[in-house]
Amino acid sequence: MIIILKKNANEQKVNQLIEQLKAKGLEIHESQGVQTRLLGLVGDTTQVDIENIQANEVVDQVRRIQEPYKKANRTFHPADTVIEIAGRKIGGGHFQVIAGPCSVESEAQIIEVARAVKASGAGLLRGGAFKPRTSPYSFQGLRADGLELLRKARKATGLPIVTELMNTTHIPLFEDVDVVQVGARNMQNFELLKELGHTKKTVLLKRGLSNTLEELLMSAEYIMAGGNENVILCERGIRTFETSMRNTLDISAVPMLRRLTHLPIVIDPSHAAGMSWMVESLSMAAIAAGADGLMIEVHNSPETALSDGAQSLTPAQFDALMKKVKKTVEFFGKTMD
Amino acid sequence: MIIILKKNANEQKVNQLIEQLKAKGLEIHESQGVQTRLLGLVGDTTQVDIENIQANEVVDQVRRIQEPYKKANRTFHPADTVIEIAGRKIGGGHFQVIAGPCSVESEAQIIEVARAVKASGAGLLRGGAFKPRTSPYSFQGLRADGLELLRKARKATGLPIVTELMNTTHIPLFEDVDVVQVGARNMQNFELLKELGHTKKTVLLKRGLSNTLEELLMSAEYIMAGGNENVILCERGIRTFETSMRNTLDISAVPMLRRLTHLPIVIDPSHAAGMSWMVESLSMAAIAAGADGLMIEVHNSPETALSDGAQSLTPAQFDALMKKVKKTVEFFGKTMD
Amino acid sequence: MIIILKKNANEQKVNQLIEQLKAKGLEIHESQGVQTRLLGLVGDTTQVDIENIQANEVVDQVRRIQEPYKKANRTFHPADTVIEIAGRKIGGGHFQVIAGPCSVESEAQIIEVARAVKASGAGLLRGGAFKPRTSPYSFQGLRADGLELLRKARKATGLPIVTELMNTTHIPLFEDVDVVQVGARNMQNFELLKELGHTKKTVLLKRGLSNTLEELLMSAEYIMAGGNENVILCERGIRTFETSMRNTLDISAVPMLRRLTHLPIVIDPSHAAGMSWMVESLSMAAIAAGADGLMIEVHNSPETALSDGAQSLTPAQFDALMKKVKKTVEFFGKTMD
């Protein structure tokens, strides 16, 4: 971290600031130019609050040099993290497809979809039991009953299950869920992240609609700082000025996250596009950009889906897509196993 | 709601859709033009899921005509809502200033600030006990102890207290808090909103960093749908491409919300700007645009604040600001009482 | 400017970089910390291309300390610039209202509107002759004939005229125009800016839909670098994710520009809102935030306007607004003369 001091800063106040920083275990290197006087901070600056320093009257600017996250940082963990979920590996060359309906609606529905996506080659089953809906008047999910139906679908197919958690009080209900999803709207629900840090559950952490990649990594850091390093990152489209699609898929997030972190990266083209016809080309782009997996919405009857019908593939469409996904993953040198 | 059907839509499928909609208690009016065939939906369309309909293969587009919120909608409640908090009124011509530190740090700090802001004319005391911080390594607030200190400050000054709730499990701790704040990052924490809907607490609901005004109103609707109509809306800056300030204050939100809803509207210039020197002009703009209140960060020692120091006013700066606020509120025809 | 070198950077390459920078007349101050090695650049860094330096393999990061603009920079010109247009002053406590139709449509229309806005107290007349329209099928303005009608309106009322220039080839036609407007879509039409720098015309420079304030000031710098320092800046709403209004008025731009530059700042609430009913509260906010002027669309018959009817005030609405504007400008300590 570099602190640029104001011209003619009060010497006594500068010394107070230096003492204050030293008290945090940091070494301070001063540098005096003609126009600017700098303080270079050496040590673990993740605990230094930039805003605090910016509030100091002798300070002109503060610039971070190191990323504010450690456990998620590739600098300190150069090798790709490979996460194993009920025998399926993701990361480090291993590619997984997570598929299933937006919402679990009935036993027949979830089992039918689970069987179909398994037959097409999906490695994990998704399905929402607790649903974050913009409107209080929309279907809110089957909640605990939905989790029960997911367990039945897992039993019927052997597919591990991925489902969203919205509240710390529900954690006990998720005891045997294979992957706990934290949704985009809860990416900065820090109380939830902290609690998940105290579990050993694999967490699929979705990027918020307007959160930077650094903020996404800081949210991963919340979970990891608690002791749980099983975090999968998911880009699902960001909010921009463009109105012709639901969200803008930030495909550059794949190479950028790859550089910044060792954690696996999944793309959700269904939410990014909001329209089923766009899922195929975004899936191809995701694989080509280097993603470790895809998360795709599949519904046996999109027209009567209780949520997100417009972006769901039918099982037949998903089957056709998977044929292309398999060939493309292989072309780009990854394995689906 | 208007549904525009595709050209050459299958007649049988159209009839199925019509029956499906009628089953929800809606009346359907068909209109056949040369190029387009429309279905007009009459009745309570808040329960119709647009995405569902968009997934139907006979549907080209769906357009909402009515807002998807009811209880927050000015159309159905033309008069301004006036909320009373321990004798202070806000809304309908009544203006309030909420002031205090970002975080409660110690008994001495919160009582000193409380006394100062009261002396300058603030109507309510703010202070964070549970703090949502981007980094897990930053100060996370004094939590339950912070609430206790706020109670002491209230006792010492008589000012009602406003403080942020981050988790449903903490609701019992907030029993005697006067105004419960829902922060920007939790604006779409729907589980939290639902639970607050079952209390009678006044809720100060902050707009999320990239949430539309309609989404803000839908989040208010979550609380109101549960039976709690004591909601104050707060605009605190949105996230845009501009980098010279922390956030972009959406001043137009004031007249737009005024038109759409009957709820009181508060502006938080401190978070919008992120820099204390900008607070005055944004406060003036907020009053001029028609806001019902301001929420301002004040700290007795911004340089050593444990959070948000850069945007906090000193008590002396706040006192100077309040002199202008009072005159300006009066000039624009509102009262502070 | 500070250059942060990579760890283990090749010494010979670092020396080459230092020599390259010295050749531009800069002094270089080295600073060696434990983790980081910095180069501080002292001198006129406006001519240093950050991207160039970032491309150097020994460079980790480059951070600017000084703003990249000089002539527009308040640091070097502490006093407010006051611009005088046919006897009307703007800036430094002088407030002006520019009003008129989006497009000049006919002699009768422009003269009627000009007389009305003058009677209500406007200081300048606006009116578009060359119109930048999103669609090639929309009305493109009366072009040279429109300029002629503006001259007639000026003659009839004495109001100086403000009108948009879209192409360097049209500059001769604008010979006797009082204020040349550069529209949002041409804010980075650098060829146009350069040519205007060689004239002595007062330029009203509108901020682009998604341009930062620094970019706006760099565009002003283009004009000023050519020798023409008569630049008025205009904030007219930026493009964000919010869809309930045409643009988001960036009210914080007023205090931020005030701090960064000495140039006058005008707000255009009509384009920001896109809806006439919102113009009044945004105008009040603009005055309260410290703007030096307003630019407001007024049309004698908004419903039949050839462009931007939805955001135009009628002369009667404008007259009512001006009564409030005058009182508010006075309240905030500026003069309209």
Place this chain on the structure above:
Amino acid sequence: MIIILKKNANEQKVNQLIEQLKAKGLEIHESQGVQTRLLGLVGDTTQVDIENIQANEVVDQVRRIQEPYKKANRTFHPADTVIEIAGRKIGGGHFQVIAGPCSVESEAQIIEVARAVKASGAGLLRGGAFKPRTSPYSFQGLRADGLELLRKARKATGLPIVTELMNTTHIPLFEDVDVVQVGARNMQNFELLKELGHTKKTVLLKRGLSNTLEELLMSAEYIMAGGNENVILCERGIRTFETSMRNTLDISAVPMLRRLTHLPIVIDPSHAAGMSWMVESLSMAAIAAGADGLMIEVHNSPETALSDGAQSLTPAQFDALMKKVKKTVEFFGKTMD
């Protein structure tokens, strides 16, 4: 287009509006529901100004059903447009790579780069002669001399040349340029677009930093409406809140534009990323998403480049990339010829 009338709209005013619309050659279909009364407009609505209608006091909302562009619209031209440039085809299964330096700097530089990119398989040479730079103090390009050097490079290699036009007055200088580029900052320089519509030059039209896809197509329509249908669209990254990269590549623009228009679509990963190491994965994503071409910056010495060094590949890096590009284009079923 559908007009939703206000409740209790004045009948006489409604009839005036209907007559006004009929006078434009439109048929009007009325539809009366219980809550809403609609007017459906049938005919060529590209000439109807939505804002105009919205300004009418009897109108509640106006909704477009058809796209406001015709010549660029796939509905009216179902087959892909294939453009041929000096024997190279682009579109309809034909893929092209345009490569070269950001700026033409010297004869030696442009010829060296041209030879290198040709040897690696590029089909066209790019190079900036007129440069749009944010700062007036940055290198502005060699201008007419740069065009001359491009001609020499074309003669030396046979590669057709692509270069940016910034001003209508320069059109004569571009007489024998193969592809005229309109840069992002000039995407809505409508005077420039109109003039290009009167030439027969192939135009590479870059999307503006915050322009919607509809606006991009409307700008293409400007050129096409003038009689020049040789337009290639280029996505080069949009401006969002994300700060870790220069721009956000909108990869979804590829399938969306593919659906909306018949024109060829090129991706510029260099400007999208702003960093050379990211170009490869974005190029792969672009091909996978279905783009018809790539535009890539290559410089023989990025560290001393006069512009955009940080995002330029060296010839060796470009050669390695092209080996992957060729295999990937083939894998996705397109040809480079």
